[in-house]
Amino acid sequence: xxxxRQAFIRFAISAFLTMNIMMLSYALYTGxxxxxxxxxxxxxxxxxxxxxxxxxxxGGFELFQKAWAGIINSAFSMETLIIMSxxxxxxxxxxxxxxxxxxxxxxxxxxxxxxxxxxxxxxxxAKSRVLEGLNNFLSLKPTKVRIxxxxxxxxxxxxTGQLVxxxxxxxxxxxxxxxxxxxxxxAATVDESSxxxxxxxxxxxxxxxxxxxxxxxxxxxxFKAEKTGDDSTLGQMMTIIEKTLLTKTPLEGRxxxxxxxxxxxxxxxxxxxxLVCLFNGLSAGVAMxxxxxxxxxxxxxxxGIAIPxxxxxxxxxxxxxxxxxxxxxxxxMAAKVDxxxxxxxxxxxxxxxxxxxxxxxxxxxxNRALALAxxxxxxSDHFIGLEILRYxxxxxxxxxxxxxxxxxxxxxxxxxxxxxxxxxxxxxxAQELKKxxxxxxxxxxxxQPQHSFVxxxxxxxxxxxxxxxxxxxxxxxxxxxxxxxxxxxxxxxxGDGNRTTKAIGEEVGIRQxxxxxxxxxxxxxxxxxxxxxxxxxxVGDGINDAPALVQADLSMxxxxxxxxxxxAADITLMRAEPQQIGEFLNFARQxxxxxxxxxxxxxxxxxxxxxxxxxxxxxxxxxxxxxxxxSLSVTGNTLMLVRKNY
Numbered sequence: 023x024x025x026x027r028q029a030f031i032r033f034a035i036s037a038f039l040t041m042n043i044m045m046l047s048y049a050l051y052t053g054x055x056x057x058x059x060x061x062x063x064x065x066x067x068x069x070x071x072x073x074x075x076x077x078x079x080x081g082g083f084e085l086f087q088k089a090w091a092g093i094i095n096s097a098f099s100m101e102t103l104i105i106m107s108x109x110x111x112x113x114x115x116x117x118x119x120x121x122x123x124x125x126x127x128x129x130x131x132x133x134x135x136x137x138x139x140x141x142x143x144x145x146x147x148a149k150s151r152v153l154e155g156l157n158n159f160l161s162l163k164p165t166k167v168r169i170x171x172x173x174x175x176x177x178x179x180x181x182t183g184q185l186v187x188x189x190x191x192x193x194x195x196x197x198x199x200x201x202x203x204x205x206x207x208x209a210a211t212v213d214e215s216s217x218x219x220x221x222x223x224x225x226x227x228x229x230x231x232x233x234x235x236x237x238x239x240x241x242x243x244x245f246k247a248e249k250t251g252d253d254s255t256l257g258q259m260m261t262i263i264e265k266t267l268l269t270k271t272p273l274e275g276r277x278x279x280x281x282x283x284x285x286x287x288x289x290x291x292x293x294x295x296x297l298v299c300l301f302n303g304l305s306a307g308v309a310m311x312x313x314x315x316x317x318x319x320x321x322x323x324x325x326g327i328a329i330p331x332x333x334x335x336x337x338x339x340x341x342x343x344x345x346x347x348x349x350x351x352x353x354x355m356a357a358k359v360d361x362x363x364x365x366x367x368x369x370x371x372x373x374x375x376x377x378x379x380x381x382x383x384x385x386x387x388x389n390r391a392l393a394l395a396x397x398x399x400x401x402s403d404h405f406i407g408l409e410i411l412r413y414x415x416x417x418x419x420x421x422x423x424x425x426x427x428x429x430x431x432x433x434x435x436x437x438x439x440x441x442x443x444x445x446x447x448x449x450x451x452a453q454e455l456k457k458x459x460x461x462x463x464x465x466x467x468x469x470q471p472q473h474s475f476v477x478x479x480x481x482x483x484x485x486x487x488x489x490x491x492x493x494x495x496x497x498x499x500x501x502x503x504x505x506x507x508x509x510x511x512x513x514x515x516x517g518d519g520n521r522t523t524k525a526i527g528e529e530v531g532i533r534q535x536x537x538x539x540x541x542x543x544x545x546x547x548x549x550x551x552x553x554x555x556x557x558x559x560x561v562g563d564g565i566n567d568a569p570a571l572v573q574a575d576l577s578m579x580x581x582x583x584x585x586x587x588x589x590a591a592d593i594t595l596m597r598a599e600p601q602q603i604g605e606f607l608n609f610a611r612q613x614x615x616x617x618x619x620x621x622x623x624x625x626x627x628x629x630x631x632x633x634x635x636x637x638x639x640x641x642x643x644x645x646x647x648x649x650x651x652x653s654l655s656v657t658g659n660t661l662m663l664v665r666k667n668y
Contacts, residue, residue, distance in 0.1 A: 033139040036081030039073040040132040046070050047129040067126055071119055074128035078112055082135045098285035100138075106289070107317040108134040111642050114314050118307075127642040130318055137653060163234075163256060167200040168192045170244060185250050194242045198235065202249035205230045210241030211404075223405065240404075255541075288632075292316045295636045311642070315635045319645035320628055332620060335660050336613040344596040345606050352592035353617075355576040356610035359559040361551055362505055362603075363570070365544075366516035366526055368563035369580050370600070371492035375405065375474075377413040379489040384480070389419055391486035395478055397424035398434045398445050406476060407434075410488065444479040445488075454479040494530065501600035502531045508607075511556065515539045515547055515570075544570035561603065562591075578603060616663045620656045627652045 047070060082105060089105040092098050108131045115126040168177035170190040177192040182200050185191070190206065193199055199212075209227045214236045223239055226232060232245045235256035251257050292313040299309035337347045347353075367373050380395075382388050396414040399407030400421050414421065424443055427436040433446015444451055455477065476488040505512060513534040514527040523537030536547060544560075548570055551558050560567070560574035571577035571591050579591035581598045595602040631648055634640055640648070 029139075029143050032081055032084075033136070033143050036077045036132070036136045036139055039077050039081075040129070040136040043070050043073050043077075043132045044129045047126070064122065067119055067128075070126065070128040071116065074112060074115075074131050077132040077135050078108060081139055082108065085135070085138060098282055100285075103285045103288060103317065104134060104138050104321055107314070107321050110310075110314045110317055114310055114642075127314070130314075130642045130645070134318065134321060134649075137649070164198045164200045168194070168197075182251075185247060187247055187250060189247045190244055191247055192242065192244050193232075193238050195238055195240060198237050199232055199245075200234060200250075200254075201247040202231075202233050202254045203245040203247045205232055205243050205245045208241065208243030210238045210243045213237045213239050288317060288320045291320075291632065291636065299638075308638075312636065312638050315640050315642050315645045316632060318642050319631045319635045319640065319648055321649055332613060332617045332660050332663075335616075335663055336609075339663070340593070340606070340609060343602075343605060343609065344599075345602055345609075346594040346596055347592070348594065349592040352576055353610045353613045355557070355559075355592070356607055357614055359510070359557045359576050361511040361513070361556040361558045363513045363515060363544075363548055363551070363558055363560050363574070364532065365560075365562035365567050365570075366514055366518060366523055367492060369495075369561055369567075370498050370514065370526060370530055371494055373492065373563065375409065375490055376493055377409050377488060378491045378493075380413075381487045381489065383484045383486055386480060386485045388486070389417075390422070391478055392417065392419045393422040394424065394438060394443055394480065394485070395445055395488065396421035397438065398427060398436050398443060400424075401427065402434070406490070409490070438480075441481040442479070445476060448475065448477060451477040451479045451484065454482065454484040457483060494526075495598075495600055497599055497601040498530050501603055504601075504604050506531065513547075513551075515544050541567070541569045545573040548573045561600070578606075612663060616660055619659055623655060623659070624652070 046066065085101045085105050088099060088101040092102045111127045111130040111134070115128050115131070118126055164182055166179045167182050167185050168179050168191060169185065170177040170192050185201055191201065191203065192208075193210070195210075205226055205228050207228055209225065211223045212226045212232070213223050214233075226243060232243070233256075234249075234254040249255070249257075295316050296309040296313040299312055300306065336350065336353055340347045364370055380388050380392050382391050386394075392410075392414050395410050396419060399410050402408065402411075411421070422438060424436040424438050427434060430446075430450070432450035433444060436443050444454070448455060474490045476490065477484060478486040478488065502512060511534075512532045513536070514523060514530075514532045515536045516523040516526075517539055518537050520535075520537035524535045527533065527535035539547065544562075544567065548558050548560060552573075552575070557575045559576040559578065560570050561578045561580070562568075562571055563580035567579070571579065577591040577593075579594045580600075581594055581596045593606060595606075627648075631640075631645075631652075635645055
């Protein structure tokens with residue numbers, strides 16, 4: 023933020039001084055001061071000299087640094103040519119000033135620096151968008167941890183930086199696990215969606231593995247830290263994301279390669295022009311003037327503005343469409359991908375565990391089964407119980423009176439009209455399930471492979487099956503169909519089981535499905551596709567998707583997912599609608615077209631203007647004006663994109 027503010031101040035001061043130089047220079051060029059003596063007019067040139075010196079020294083300070091570094095390392099850049107052009111015009115004008123001349127080109131120097139500062143300001147603004155949310159991501163990592171010792175058996179809080187392998191750590195409700203380790207005692211319900219992407223919490227007890235980034239939602243436990251800091255699961259993910267976010271875009275890399283040969287070529291042309299002039303008997307002043315003109319008119323200001331301006335426009339317009347672009351290369355890559363890999367939970371589905379259906383198995387009615395279940399769960403704070411109560415209320419079913427309710431290891435138990443009532447997992451109702459001879463249960467389970475089940479028992483008999491599942495996002499099918507019509511290869515990967523993943527894939531129209539994939543497995547899956555020559559786009563939502571998002575050539579995150587995925591992804595779909603994928607692809611095509619047009623215009627401009635400058639038909643003032651017009655043309659072309667999409 024401070025860097026951006028300093029850059030703006032530098033640009034504002036340079037722009038103010040440049041406008042004053044231009045007004046003064048225009049008056050001198052047009053003879054506005056003809057009634058004054060030549061000596062007086064000469065003295066009016068000194069303010070232009072002073073202001074141009076300030077612009078060159080203050081406004082161009084960072085440009086000087088980069089140009090000098092490029093010269094030392096033989097890595098020429100746009101800054102190299104800009105500074106040499108501005109400095110040549112400044113030296114030429116200063117020599118003439120001390121020689122008593124009044125036709126100077128300090129405005130050329132100032133305009134060059136100011137235009138480049140404008141382009142840099144736009145570019146810096148765009149890059150800041152890439153890193154702006156990194157601090158929010160870092161907040162996922164706990165700042166303190168409760169370490170247990172002989173002196174503090176219940177634990178005392180210390181900074182996570184003090185945590186080392188071998189420490190015994192206590193984690194209570196609503197706390198995030200700060201390290202990877204093995205549980206030594208206690209039991210808790212843990213939300214692992216940050217790693218697996220699945221909304222269903224899991225029970226953890228002694229001996230189980232606990233990973234950093236997961237959250238305890240009920241109970242408390244103690245574990246022995248085995249991997250801490252950057253070595254932990256969350257730490258490794260953070261390291262991957264940080265490195266990826268700081269890399270240069272492919273488009274910028276290719277521009278740098280072009281400048282590597284363009285800058286020396288212009289220098290050679292400028293020197294060659296001067297030598298030709300001297301060889302043909304022209305004065306040293308004329309030769310220097312033509313050389314300066316060649317350097318000025320060839321300055322790639324339009325090139326320096328074309329990409330940053332298109333970048334800002336693209337990011338801004340995409341934001342209005344509900345698409346947060348974090349890496350501008352996403353626009354370019356959108357035109358190259360041929361494969362889309364989708365996460366399941368939270369991406370194709372909503373990522374919410376909902377009660378979808380109640381199937382009575384015995385003579386009990388559906389409403390009675392729901393009333394009994396609601397009666398058992400009426401005091402529950404478990405997510406299953408809360409969902410059953412919500413569903414009953416939504417269907418206007420009053421909980422039935424159930425007495426003597428008690429919590430057991432795998433479910434709840436109570437009494438209704440002296441009948442034993444149980445609700446829980448298949449393991450908890452194993453005896454009731456064995457007694458079912460109707461075949462209806464087996465049919466129900468086979469017809470719902472993508473769902474999870476909770477069972478209700480009444481008087482020792484299986485009474486009903488409660489089917490829980492994740493709902494498809496409303497536009498999932500249409501999005502998949504649209505991508506298929508475009509010719510993309512489609513895959514579905516998930517941390518859930520193969521059967522469930524395949525069922526969801528078939529439901530939306532994705533034939534290639536792979537379940538049982540942990541975070542690194544998803545990244546490896548994408549890497550294998552890339553080895554086969556595919557350009558892969560990954561669409562995910564959770565922290566578990568972060569390694570895959572980083573591995574992919576183009577990454578997209580659904581807004582409803584974890585914070586890490588948003589930081590890892592090139593773009594984030596803020597409306598959490600898969601149909602935004604198609605919207606982005608269409609818009610990316612428009613942005614890429616404008617960039618191609620801007621770069622094409624820049625090439626044509628240099629191909630035409632440089633020979634004219636070498637012939638002596640232009641002077642530095644006309645050259646910098648032409649350069650300004652080329653920059654304005656690029657700006658105007660980009661604004662047409664803005665006008666079209668607002």
